[in-house]
Amino acid sequence: xxxxxxxxxxxxxxxxxxxxxxxxxxxxxxxxxxxxxxxxxxxxxxxxxxxxxxxxxxxxxxxxxxxxxxxxxxxxxxxxxxxxxxxxxxxxxxxxxxxxxxxxxxxxxxxxxxxxxxxxxxxxxxxxxxxxxxxxxxxxxxxxxxxxxxxxxxxxxxxxxxxxxxxxxxxxxxxxxxxxxxxxxxxxxxxxxxxxxxxxxxxxxxxxxxxxxxxxxxxxxxxxxxxxxxxxxxxxxxxxxxxxxxxxxxxxxxxxxxx
Amino acid sequence: xxxxxxxxxxxxxxxxxxxxxxxxxxxxxxxxxxxxxxxxxxxxxxxxxxxxxxxxxxxxxxxxxxxxxxxxxxxxxxxxxxxxxxxxxxxxxxxxxxxxxxxxxxxxxxxxxxxxxxxxxxxxxxxxxxxxxxxxxxxxxxxxxxxxxxxxxxxxxxxxxxxxxxxxxxxxxxxxxxxxxxxxxxxxxxxxxxxxxxxxxxxxxxxxxxxxxxxxxxxxxxxxxxxxxxxxxxxxxxxxxxxxxxxxxxxxxxxxxxxxxxxxxxxxxxxxxxxxxxxxxxxxxxxxxxxxxxxxxxxxxxxxxxxxxxxxxxx
Ligand SMILES: Nc1ncnc2c1ncn2[C@@H]1O[C@H](COP(=O)(O)OP(=O)(O)OP(=O)(O)O)[C@@H](O)[C@H]1O
Ligand SMILES: [Mg+2]
Numbered sequence: 001x002x003x004x005x006x007x008x009x010x011x012x013x014x015x016x017x018x019x020x021x022x023x024x025x026x027x028x029x030x031x032x033x034x035x036x037x038x039x040x041x042x043x044x045x046x047x048x049x050x051x052x053x054x055x056x057x058x059x060x061x062x063x064x065x066x067x068x069x070x071x072x073x074x075x076x077x078x079x080x081x082x083x084x085x086x087x088x089x090x091x092x093x094x095x096x097x098x099x100x101x102x103x104x105x106x107x108x109x110x111x112x113x114x115x116x117x118x119x120x121x122x123x124x125x126x127x128x129x130x131x132x133x134x135x136x137x138x139x140x141x142x143x144x145x146x147x148x149x150x151x152x153x154x155x156x157x158x159x160x161x162x163x164x165x166x167x168x169x170x171x172x173x174x175x176x177x178x179x180x181x182x183x184x185x186x187x188x189x190x191x192x193x194x195x196x197x198x199x200x201x202x203x204x205x206x207x208x209x210x211x212x213x214x215x216x217x218x219x220x221x222x223x224x225x226x227x228x229x230x231x232x233x234x235x236x237x238x239x240x241x242x243x244x245x246x247x248x249x250x251x252x253x254x255x256x257x258x259x
Numbered sequence: 260x261x262x263x264x265x266x267x268x269x270x271x272x273x274x275x276x277x278x279x280x281x282x283x284x285x286x287x288x289x290x291x292x293x294x295x296x297x298x299x300x301x302x303x304x305x306x307x308x309x310x311x312x313x314x315x316x317x318x319x320x321x322x323x324x325x326x327x328x329x330x331x332x333x334x335x336x337x338x339x340x341x342x343x344x345x346x347x348x349x350x351x352x353x354x355x356x357x358x359x360x361x362x363x364x365x366x367x368x369x370x371x372x373x374x375x376x377x378x379x380x381x382x383x384x385x386x387x388x389x390x391x392x393x394x395x396x397x398x399x400x401x402x403x404x405x406x407x408x409x410x411x412x413x414x415x416x417x418x419x420x421x422x423x424x425x426x427x428x429x430x431x432x433x434x435x436x437x438x439x440x441x442x443x444x445x446x447x448x449x450x451x452x453x454x455x456x457x458x459x460x461x462x463x464x465x466x467x468x469x470x471x472x473x474x475x476x477x478x479x480x481x482x483x484x485x486x487x488x489x490x491x492x493x494x495x496x497x498x499x500x501x502x503x504x505x506x507x508x509x510x511x512x513x514x515x516x517x518x519x520x521x522x523x524x525x526x527x528x529x530x531x532x533x534x535x536x537x538x539x540x541x542x543x544x545x546x547x548x549x550x551x552x553x554x555x556x557x558x559x560x561x562x563x564x565x566x567x568x569x570x571x572x573x574x
Contacts (some may be wrong), residue, residue, distance in 0.1 A: 053461055085463030095458040099476035108472060109462035159458070166462060 002029040002200040003069045003086075003169040005050065010064035011229075012045050012054060019045045021229035023064070025219060032192060032201045034211035034238065037221030038253070042230030043204045044092075046221070047172050050202060051087035052080040068170070085109070088168035092175040094155035096147030096162070103143040105158055106130060109166035125165055133161035134191050153184025160191065164199075171195065173203040177210065189214050208254055212242050220250045298550065305547035308540030318530055318538050320508075329545055331508040335520030336549065339425065339500065340493035342514075343432035348486055351437050355444035360470060371445060378438035386502030389431035390423060394503065397430070398422030401515040412512055419517035421505065426514040428504040432496055436489030443488065447481030448474050480564045487560040491553055494524075501525040523549045 005027040012020040020042035027033050035043045048054040049062050052073060066073040073083050096105045106126045110117055117125070126143065130136040135157040139150070147158055156176055163171055173192075177185040192201060192214045205211050211218050219235040234247045245251045308316075313324045354374070358367045398421070405416035451474045459469040475482075506521035521529075523545045534542055 051461065053457065056457065056460055081463050081465050084461055089461040091454070091457065091461075093454060095454045097455060097458065097473065097476075099473075099479075108459070109464075112462060112464050112468050112472075162462065 002198060004029050005170065005200065005202075006065075006067040006070075007050075008065040008067070010046075010049060010062065010066065012042065012049055013061050013063070014045075014057065015059035017227075018229040020049075020221075021231055023232045025232060025235055027200060027202060027217070029200050030196060030198070031217060032196050032203060032215040033217045033219060033235075034215035035202065035204045035219050035221060036206070036208070036211050036253070037230070037233075038223065039206075040226070040230070041221040041223040043221055044174050045230070047174055047202060047204055048089075050170070050172055051089055052083045053089060055080065085166055086168055087170040087172060088163035088166065090156070090159050090163055090171065090173040090176045092178055094152055094159055094179065096150070096155050096158045098146060098148040100147055101144045102139050102147050102150070102158060105147040106161050106165050108162055129161040129165040130158075132164050132195070133157040134187060134194075135161055151184070153180045153187060156180060156184070156188060157191065160188075160195075164195070168199070170200045170202065173201065175204050175206065178206065185210070208242070208256075212238055218242070220245075220247075220253060222249055222253070301543060301547040301550055304540055305544035308537060308542070308544035311537045311540060315537050316541055318534065318541065325541065325544065328508060328541070329523075329548060331510050331520055332523045332526050332545060333548060333552070334510045335425075335506060336494055336522040336524070336552065338512075338520060339429050339432060339504075339522050340490055342425070342429035343436055343493045344486060344490050346429065346433040347437045347440055347489060348482075350433075351440035351485070351489075352444055352482060354437075354441050355448055356470060356474070358441075358445050359448035360466065360474065371442075374438050374441050374445075377434075378442065382435060382496060382498045383502075385431050385435050386499040389427060389499060389503035393431065394422035394424075394427050396422075397427060401426070404515055413514050415513050416516055418515050419519075421517075423503055423505045423519075424515050424517070425504065425506075425511075425519045428500050428519075429514075431499050431503050432493045435496065435499060436493050439492065440482075440485040440489040443485030444478060444482045447478040447485075451477045483560055483564055487557060490556055494522075494553055494556065495549065496522075497524040497528045501528045 005025075007023050007025040007027075010020070010023040011018060012023075023046060035047060037043055045054065050066060050073075054060050054062060062074060064074070068086065072078070096102075097108060100108065103122075103126050106129050107117070107122055110122075110125065127136060127140075130139060135154060138154060139158075142149075148155065150158060156179075160171075160176075177188050180188065189210065192203065195201060203211075203215065215238045217235060218238045218241040220233045220241065221230050222233045223230045234241065234245060234250045236245065241250060242254050245254065251257075309325050311325070313319055313322075319328055354370070358370050358374075362370060398419070401414075401416075401418045401422060401424070404414040405418050408414045409416060455473045455477070456469055459473045464472060500522050501524075504519055504521060504525060505517075506519040506525070508526075509518055509520050511518055511520055527542050527546060530538070530542055
């Protein structure tokens with residue numbers, strides 16, 4: 001189910017402004033890759049290119065290649081809608097659809113593209129996805145209540161359940177815990193650990209401990225100054241990045257000297 | 260058991276807050292007072308008309324009483340407004356979605372401006388246009404409707420020669436209420452939080468699916484509110500209907516024939532100039548009923564909006 005991602009010479013633009021420049025990166029299947037770096041260096045911008053969500057913003061475009069198991073996401077004739085079904089995403093702010101029940105939230109992706117699903121299959125999928133997101137026990141008695149009646153941490157896990165219900169190959173998470181308390185954060189981190197068995201995961205985080213706890217590989221992005229594009233400075237095994245990075249800026253950043 | 264004493268710290272009163280709350284209170288009560296005054300006037304003047312001796316009312320036809328007089332008018336009012344809404348609502352939602360989610364920004368602004376302009380056209384102008392242009396132009400298609408869809412009772416005919424029928428009036432009404440529904444729908448569609456739009460897109464929704472799963476559910480209360488404003492205008496519209504429709508107090512479902520029902524408001528406008536004495540009270544009584552209908556329609560709308568409040572996204 002999970003796939004290898006290869007990014008070649010990727011430049012990312014907002015109209016004329018080049019936000020990210022020259023990224024080359026390989027992400028192995030069934031691994032967790034953390035993206036770290038100071039605010040504004042383009043982590044969110046970059047991660048959104050991995051499922052073609054970047055181009056949703058008017059004027060935003062991309063130059064370069066993103067290969068998922070060898071297929072270029074930006075090749076001619078590739079439908080971004082198909083890409084997004086393969087590469088799921090969890091956002092910084094929990095965003096379950098408030099107009100839908102918990103159950104319908106989980107099924108939202110599955111019901112797209114006019115797909116029909118029998119009630120028993122749907123029940124099974126809801127249970128499986130919510131269990132997969134460690135949320136089942138907390139919500140099994142109120143599946144018909146609105147999704148935004150949950151706590152922030154529960155909402156975020158509901159979003160994860162919604163993302164895994166469509167069985168993507170890759171899951172992207174942009175600061176999924178930044179709006180959550182430490183307990184909810186730990187719950188999500190445990191969940192990431194489990195999801196790694198099945199999915200390729202890319203996560204943006206500002207929390208160094210989190211990066212070192214959950215990720216196998218860490219990529220450090222940096223920016224030379226305002227108005228300059230962000231760049232990928234160094235990517236390596238997480239242990240190496242945090243103990244013995246090869247570039248001085250990385251060391252300064254992970255040891256808290258700046259950013 | 261003694262209930263523990265609840266201590267509420269007194270909020271400090273700031274002059275700005277006080278001025279604001281006072282002025283809000285005053286304008287709120289003013290609206291209520293005006294409404295009460297209107298209702299009081301309608302009841303005071305109208306109720307004698309309702310119970311007047313039918314013999315003394317010259318606008319009744321032979322042997323008619325108040326109920327027989329007003330029921331066809333109520334029917335005509337609701338029928339015309341409902342037809343107008345059925346035609347205008349889907350179109351308005353479509354235009355609003357096009358402006359908010361499909362059109363390039365330049366085009367969207369221009370279109371929005373034109374729609375707002377349409378809202379400012381006085382109803383007499385619509386009436387003139389409906390009676391003198393639309394009726395004549397649309398009459399041939401009524402003939403076609405009768406020939407091809409005559410088996411549907413709505414198009415049974417015989418076709419009116421002038422084209423000044425219920426359908427024509429309903430189309431004019433639809434054009435009149437289109438701008439308000441469109442403007443409000445566009446406004447609420449534009450306010451859909453991008454957060455949720457992105458959630459849908461990231462799940463692999465096409466643009467239309469994103470609209471269906473996020474934009475429409477979010478906009479629903481607003482669209483209903485807009486539809487009710489439009490319906491209110493259609494229910495109460497006087498000039499345009501009076502000018503376009505050559506109607507009388509009948510209950511007829513045929514949309515294209517020469518015998519058509521009339522609406523309460525148009526009936527008042529047509530009869531009022533020559534009404535005297537108790538006749539005036541009868542007409543005011545029909546006005547009271549129109550007032551009541553509008554109230555009921557609004558309460559229904561409110562009920563619909565509130566029913567799924569938990570799921571509205573407002574909390
Ligand atoms: N919608 C946008 N339009 C134009 N420029 C944008 C847009 N979003 C982000 N940018 C710019 O792109 C650059 C990278 O922003 P991005 O949000 O990717 O940073 P980030 O690394 O995610 O920061 P943070 O850690 O604060 O989330 C910034 O200079 C930002 O101003
Ligand atoms: Mg970010």
